[in-house]
Amino acid sequence: MDESPNCAICNGPATPECPCESDRLQIAVKQAEDRAMQARLQEIRDWVVSHARQHILNAFERLSSARKQSTAQYLGSLPYYSVYVQYSGRPPIHPMHLAPLQAQISEAHADLKRGIDADWRSSVLRYPEVLDYFYSLVELRLPSPTSPRVMEPPFATAGYADAGYGHVRVKKEKKKRRERSEREGSAAPPDYAREHMYTVAGRMRGPPPVPTPPIQPGYPTPPPNAYYNHGY
Ligand SMILES: [Zn+2]
Incomplete structure (x- = not known):
């Protein structure tokens, strides 16, 4: 006598070809996984994204503020620059001195903008690496099999x-x-x-x-x- 139970779904004899049970199991597993994991995955994702974003912003902030500082230093070293600032861009100096100063200033500003764009771009492109890092800090622990x-x-x-x-x-x-x-x-x-x-x-x-x-x-x-x- 064959004691193996019939298929629980179609009641046919249990054969390897009858896919009902494994199909249903697959669905049940997917549904249980959604019930168990969705909220936790969302929580983990929020945590990872917010830390990654904060890290990227901090890194960009450091890069760009160093760049702004060196630009300010360079501008401060230009002749007549303090007079230029003091008179809000209309210093009482000879046009012969003013024209090259204005050119140097606008070139420095353009450089700064390009540099900041590059800093932002290189910061943002690090997201995959930074996301990997913060995901790696998340611990998934299975209980001991003898628990x-x-x-x-x-x-x-x-x-x-x-x-x-x-x-x-x-x-x-x-x-x-x-x-x-x-x-x-x-x-x-x-x-x-x-x-x-x-x-x-x-x-x-x-x-x-x-x-x-x-x-x-x-x-x-x-x-x-x-x-x-x-x-x-
Ligand atoms: Zn079946």
Whole structure:
């Protein structure tokens, strides 16, 4: 008898060709991802963008203010410049001196504008690198696979008892061991008791028990409840 369940969606026999379940799963995953991640992704994006923007603005500010300073220094070094400023661009000096001064001033201003444009451009072009940097500061942490919240999710509150995946696995292992020891006519291996304690009391604290090879048929002391499984 084929014990594998029929397709949960179309009720056809479970075959690799029936795409219903994996299609539905894909949709469910996408929807769950949206529910779980959209708000967080938006929050992360806002955080990254605002820090990146602030960094770019600060960097541009440093570049352009250094440039403005050196332009001011250069202008201050020109002959007659202080008189020119003092008389708001109409200094009482001979046109022979005024004309070259005006040319130097407007050239310096044009230089400054070109420089500021270049500073802005080079700052903005750094966005990819700066965004990468701030995204790299965001930590994504998955819980430990042995965390109680992973092993025993609290679905019992949803109206049915869920013993968690750990129990299922441990029970299956125990069943296998029982079957094996029945077949081999030997008692349960001596590590049974230790593992039993571990799985009940310490399951949450460490890695899952390492499978051990079957113990040679002999006369180890079986754990108390092993007798129930042997028809003694
Ligand atoms: Zn189907």
